[in-house]
Amino acid sequence: MNASSPIGIFDSGIGGLTVAHAVTRLLPNENIIYFGDTAHLPYGDKSSAAIQAYSIKICNVLLQQKCKVILIACNSASAAAYELVKEYVGSKAKVINVIDPVIDYIDHHYRGKTVGLIGTKQTVNSNIYRKKTDALGKDIVLKSLATPLLAPMIEEGFFNNNISESIIYQYLANEELSGIEALILGCTHYPLIKSQIDSFYKENITILDTSEIVAAALKKYLSQSSLLNNLNAYIRHFYVSDYTQSFERSTQIFFGEQIRLEHYPLWE
Template sequence: MNSSAAIGIFDSGIGGLTVAHAVTTLLPNENIIYFGDTAHLPYGDKSATAIQAYSIKICNVLLQQKCKVILIACNSASAAAYELVKEYVGSKAKVINVIDPVIEFLAENYEGKRIGLIGTKQTVNSNIYRKKTDSLDKDITLKSLATPLLAPMIEEGFFNNNISESIIQEYLKNDTLNDIEALILGCTHYPLIKTQIENYYQGSVKVLDTSEIVAKYLKKYLVENDAQNPLNAHIKHFYVSDFTQSFETSTKIFFGEQIRLEYYPLWE
């Protein structure tokens, strides 16, 4: 593995920027190549077959850039396409999803606890979190709730306002999430509304930011495999499959600088 090679990160839109920001904060020397599949967002209401097709196309782009790691920064794609992507990429790069790091974190910290999960329909209906949690044999009770309005709401810039407040509260008061001790933000968009969710629970429920958990998991992998970038110089390169104003605005908000977006259509 070329330790100075980039980390490739992809998502359907701005959600994966929460992961990219967490990665650049924790690993400031790493080169980042991000692909936002804005032409097909959100992934949460797409079929598994469609998500797999998008994911393989994006992986081709990241492999052409010689990425050492491909990070699937999307729960829907992690649930639907991880095994296929891992097989497709083979030994060319390490493939990491955003689900396994969270499962490992639960095993280490939440044995015997009641955990809530909110995510897209694709993530929740795949039942992947429940299967992986049950396989831990840690007596963890998982309560899952699909929250399909949240990702498109965030993509459209509706967070930290009265509109988002009403939608968030309507979901969180659902009986499914009664008596939980922690809540997994099972979509990489959701850290953008983490503060609103924390305000709702008033400290009674620990809100788990998966972007931070995934970044720590990635750092651990790089350290253990002596694959951290030894150079101080770092590059951030962003591809999008369709130009959207919200994505351009969000990249500037996340990284505190104007980011040049390169248009890269997946099918042309």
Template sequence: MFDSTAPIGIFDSGIGGMTVARAVTRLLPQENTIYFGDTAHLPYGDKSTAAIQAYSIKICNVLLQQKCKLILIACNSASAAAFELAREYVGSKAHVMNVIDPVVDYIKERYAAKTLGLIGTKQTVLSNVYKKKVDALDRDIILKSLATPLLAPMIEEGFFDNSISESIIARYLSDPGLDGISALILGCTHYPLIKKQIRLFYGGQVEILDTSEIVAHSLRAWLEQHYLTNQTGEGKRDFFVSDYTQSFEASTQLFFGQPTSLQHYPLWE
């Protein structure tokens, strides 16, 4: 049995997973969290499956050393490429979650016989993981997927509320491949940072599914189901990075509204 006071480990290639981490800490403020940003290898979206798997296993090992009770792969690319391998590697030492299954469960209950859109990295879209899982629901859901590879690097560079990002977003969302959708899945944890611009583009005609909120609620439900919510914690936040950058440190302050210190933890010495 896991220790309920043990931390939750969350990892991503960069700042994108902080959208999920912030949603988790808002929903479960008493939980201790450890966030690992693999800044030495970002973005994951254009990496090979083998490379993402290698990075993910290394990070899981770090989080196991920190005695995490739950490890959340807060990255769609890593969830698509490495979830099964990570779960096998971690075994019974911690519970492993991804950011795809909670979203699929969510749309199962709400979007039968609807046409949905998905935007994500090349790795996520080309893996077809969402389409396979949605088709398996047998709910007559049509999923139209579009790779949007410029968005995550753009957001990492801080371009998420200006005319540059606006034109790139509009170019992608105007693609005929997304015609006729009733809702759009933000299939990358970076994308909630441009949710406002995406919503403005559609003018309220398309529902925007913020996966970070969906995943946070699923995580809380699992902890409650297994009586593992931390009843005594004060919500300690720790941040590890594989390569220190000032921009990442600034991003943690932007997300969590307080000064933070990063611990440099290279994956390969």
């Protein structure tokens, strides 16, 4: 590992691009290698064993690229595969998930308060956020709701319209989320519907954008480890396990700029 080595980021699809985008905004000099496992999306309805198998395969690709950090930019994979990936990678790279930085954030900002969480079935049913929140011992009440329609809806481009608004509002009106003071967007797709979530709550609830929190945690780690890349030139490479032109166009919406995707089948 050295400062100029790339940061590897992976997700089941394009949701992780919200994390990648936040990272490039905060760390513009860093080299980025992104892997979207589009052949197996979404991870939210997959078994833990399947997610673990996909994650290890992807990590092999990222380790071949000499990544200094592997960022699991998916809540479902963070819940199901983080410990296995960390053990598998060992000392070859630092492994960061998208859950622990959020837990650390609410530890410092929401002690004694009620916080909501929306995410995939895999993330919510794993109870990982609740276990980690309870372990803090800071009287934080966590209210969780699985919102399984949101990620595939966003993947298909249905956001910022009446269809998506109806589904989002239906979920957020659920009694399970009553009385919350902040809401964790427990899926990396969800920052793309943040404006609609803000609209539902009339901006009276703080919406915690996990992509920004995770990017800040990554910067802190690189700085403390003297691994910040100070070179002006950078490389950004984007792989997908299944390629379509429509998917490539969708990534431009997620990332905010034109991106060329390279097809990299995982199982060949």
